[in-house]
Amino acid sequence: xxxxxxxxxxxxxxxxxxxxxxxxxxxxxxxxxxxxxxxxxxxxxxxxxxxxxxxxxxxxxxxxxxxxxxxxxxxxxxxxxxxxxxxxxxxxxxxxxxxxxxxxxxxxxxxxxxxxxxxxxxxxxxxxxxxxxxxxxxxxxxxxxxxxxxxxxxxxxxxxxxxxxxxxxxxxxxxxxxxxxxxxxxxxxxxxxxxxxxxxxxxxxxxxxxxxxxxxxxxxxxxxxxxxxxxxxxxxxxxxxxxxxxxxxxxxxxxxxxxxxxxxxxxxxxxxxxxxxxxxxxxxxxxxxxxxxxxxxxxxxxxxxxxxxxxxxxxxxxxxxxxxxxxxxxxxxxxxxxxxxxxxxxxxxxxxxxxxxxxxxxxxxxxxxxxxxxxxxxxxxxxxxxxxxxxxxxxxxxxxxxxxxxxxxxxxxxxxxxxxxxxxxxxxxxxxxxxxxxxxxxxxxxxxxxxxxxxxxxxxxxxxxxxxxxxx
Amino acid sequence: xxxxxxxxxxxxxxxxxxxxxxxxxxxxxxxxxxxxxxxxxxxxxxxxxxxxxxxxxxxxxxxxxxxxxxxxxxxxxxxxxxxxxxxxxxxxxxxxxxxxxxxxxxxxxxxxxxxxxxxxxxxxxxxxxxxxxxxxxxxxxxxxxxxxxxxxxxxxxxxxxxxxxxxxxxxxxxxxxxxxxxxxxxxxxxxxxxxxxxxxxxxxxxxxxxxxxxxxxxxxxxxxxxxxxxxxxxx
Numbered sequence: 089x090x091x092x093x094x095x096x097x098x099x100x101x102x103x104x105x106x107x108x109x110x111x112x113x114x115x116x117x118x119x120x121x122x123x124x125x126x127x128x129x130x131x132x133x134x135x136x137x138x139x140x141x142x143x144x145x146x147x148x149x150x151x152x153x154x155x156x157x158x159x160x161x162x163x164x165x166x167x168x169x170x171x172x173x174x175x176x177x178x179x180x181x182x183x184x185x186x187x188x189x190x191x192x193x194x195x196x197x198x199x200x201x202x203x204x205x206x207x208x209x210x211x212x213x214x215x216x217x218x219x220x221x222x223x224x225x226x227x228x229x230x231x232x233x234x235x236x237x238x239x240x241x242x243x244x245x246x247x248x249x250x251x252x253x254x255x256x257x258x259x260x261x262x263x264x265x266x267x268x269x270x271x272x273x274x275x276x277x278x279x280x281x282x283x284x285x286x287x288x289x290x291x292x293x294x295x296x297x298x299x300x301x302x303x304x305x306x307x308x309x310x311x312x313x314x315x316x317x318x319x320x321x322x323x324x325x326x327x328x329x330x331x332x333x334x335x336x337x338x339x340x341x342x343x344x345x346x347x348x349x350x351x352x353x354x355x356x357x358x359x360x361x362x363x364x365x366x367x368x369x370x371x372x373x374x375x376x377x378x379x380x381x382x383x384x385x386x387x388x389x390x391x392x393x394x395x396x397x398x399x400x401x402x403x404x405x406x407x408x409x410x411x412x413x414x415x416x417x418x419x420x421x422x423x424x425x426x427x428x429x430x431x432x433x434x435x436x437x438x439x440x441x442x443x444x445x446x447x448x449x450x451x452x453x454x455x456x457x458x459x460x461x462x463x464x465x466x467x468x469x470x471x472x473x474x475x476x477x478x479x480x481x482x483x484x485x486x487x488x489x490x491x492x493x494x495x496x497x498x499x500x501x502x503x504x505x506x507x508x509x510x511x512x513x514x515x516x517x518x519x520x521x522x523x524x525x526x527x528x529x530x531x532x533x534x535x536x537x538x539x540x541x542x543x544x545x546x547x548x549x550x551x552x553x554x555x556x557x558x559x560x
Numbered sequence: 561x562x563x564x565x566x567x568x569x570x571x572x573x574x575x576x577x578x579x580x581x582x583x584x585x586x587x588x589x590x591x592x593x594x595x596x597x598x599x600x601x602x603x604x605x606x607x608x609x610x611x612x613x614x615x616x617x618x619x620x621x622x623x624x625x626x627x628x629x630x631x632x633x634x635x636x637x638x639x640x641x642x643x644x645x646x647x648x649x650x651x652x653x654x655x656x657x658x659x660x661x662x663x664x665x666x667x668x669x670x671x672x673x674x675x676x677x678x679x680x681x682x683x684x685x686x687x688x689x690x691x692x693x694x695x696x697x698x699x700x701x702x703x704x705x706x707x708x709x710x711x712x713x714x715x716x717x718x719x720x721x722x723x724x725x726x727x728x729x730x731x732x733x734x735x736x737x738x739x740x741x742x743x744x745x746x747x748x749x750x751x752x753x754x755x756x757x758x759x760x761x762x763x764x765x766x767x768x769x770x771x772x773x774x775x776x777x778x779x780x781x782x783x784x785x786x787x788x789x790x791x792x793x794x795x
Contacts, residue, residue, distance in 0.1 A: 143774035
């Protein structure tokens with residue numbers, strides 16, 4: 089048995105490595121995506137007052153802290169047994185939509201566009217965001233501007249671009265000022281222009297990536313995401329919906345509270361990341377996907393006209409339920425377009441300035457579950473508290489956990505197509521990494537957006553000897 | 561009134577014989593950092609942050625509890641004092657579990673302010689990381705011993721201003737804690753009047769109102785000197 093190790097995987101959020109096991113004939117027999125870092129937030133939170141949880145949990149991630157803030161605050165509100173003021177719901181939506189824009193922009197422009205623009209086989213030394221800036225300055229500028237647009241909204245609402253303390257149990261800490269609303273609205277036309285240009289570029293070039301699209305985690309699976317009652321896409325509220333590869337409605341508007349009835353969590357010895365699965369189908373057959381591709385598969389429509397037109401084109405081109413994870417990229421761009429429109433719509437309602445933004449209560453229940461959509465997919469928080477409101481136990485299922493089985497299978501698929509013999513090929517390395525990037529996995533709060541992280545690959549023989557080694 | 565003349569940082573100053581070096585320094589706009597001191601409460605010299613050099617004395621003296629004397633020559637700032645103060649703050653951070661980013665008192669914390677003032681940008685000492693309890697049994701307030709620096713402001717305000725004497729100090733060394741009613745949970749205290757003065761005087765996020773989120777613990781302390789003056793008038 090021979091093993092190929094890619095360690096670390098670059099241009100993703102966090103630290104991981106990939107191992108590919110070969111048999112004596114050099115055929116791929118298995119592949120694993122290892123998450124090599126340990127965080128321990130579920131343990132850290134024990135004994136803390138539950139009102140502290142949103143701010144504490146937000147520290148899990150520097151890219152999508154808003155999703156953790158929302159999921160955590162919703163969990164706390166279950167414990168408080170309160171319904172928060174409607175304007176607080178909408179204000180949180182604005183911040184979460186802004187986060188979708190900035191995080192998707194980071195994933196698409198900064199992390200993935202080097203592969204798309206410069207080619208998967210381009211020299212690794214120049215295949216990064218700076219390479220994009222040199223080859224297609226407008227694309228790079230649009231990426232920077234889209235990220236800035238989202239980050240500035242978060243800062244204007246919460247006072248900080250990363251880890252704003254504004255979203256609290258019971259609502260938000262302070263109402264929206266008219267000047268802030270006007271500043272955000274003034275940036276909408278520019279953001280729309282940039283995402284339209286990017287979508288056009290993507291659609292004009294998508295045919296070039298047909299080979300990758302065919303094998304990048306391209307298999308039938310279940311899909312899960314939040315939808316509003318009318319079938320619109322939901323990010324902060326809404327209910328869970330699960331469909332299968334053929335569009336059969338497996339579950340709709342299900343209560344997240346007993347998620348343990350339908351979602352199983354498996355722990356593998358080779359990774360710190362849990363793998364979740366749909367219980368009815370068992371492990372690992374109950375593989376499902378979350379995130380942009382899955383969301384676009386579960387919803388009926390986006391809910392904003394221009395994004396719905398794009399969705400229609402997307403479905404005409406790829407079918408109603410696209411299965412290739414390569415199309416996460418396209419789905420991400422459509423979501424950005426929708427999010428900008430949705431921010432504009434929410435802020436155009438005069439009621440958004442209402443100053444009743446926070447419900448106050450102590451612990452009125454001993455347990456709560458909260459769910460939101462992170463840029464990468466569904467995010468679940470689950471806490472139990474003692475009679476004084478101190479956390480006794482916490483469980484978190486993050487988007488990348490939902491996608492773990494799919495990512496592992498995606499790596500195996502790509503390895504099977506691109507690994508031949510016992511010598512390491514750049515083309516294989518690049519694509520194995522790229523399939524992971526489609527999922528935009530968020531493995532930690534680290535933000536390794538740009539940089540030359542070392543990439544070491546080793547071929548290890550049956551007795552542990554290094555047969556081949558490649559380092560970047 | 562008996563006047564004493566002395567020199568602080570080369571400046572000739574005067575004060576009453578009952579005044580401390582800290583009081584006289586502040587009257588003359590000379591800054592000395594403090595943590596356990598709070599105007600309106602008695603001083604105990606617990607934190608030692610206000611240590612100063614006095615000519616002819618071979619040890620550092622806490623300015624908050626040292627009375628001025630005729631002919632004294634005091635230095636309130638020097639590289640040695642800066643190093644001592646910086647180490648004091650570093651040791652306070654390392655002694656328990658202070659995580660500013662998720663603390664209710666973030667940006668409203670005197671320990672954090674002192675660290676900023678003294679240029680404490682990183683820690684060289686190893687953290688002790690003790691397992692420290694949180695008492696949330698009170699209906700309105702919480703004490704998180706992780707963030708307590710044992711300044712005893714809560715003990716003093718409860719005793720001297722509210723006159724309930726709910727708070728006290730228990731044990732020594734690393735096991736030292738402020739306690740309520742001889743160690744019963746705060747929520748079961750029979751002496752606590754739930755006035756909240758202890759919460760308002762806490763320099764860190766150790767004492768806070770339930771329901772407060774990160775950076776939301778803003779302290780209101782202007783009442784203290786008024787209450788103290790009122791009490792003295794009545795006497």
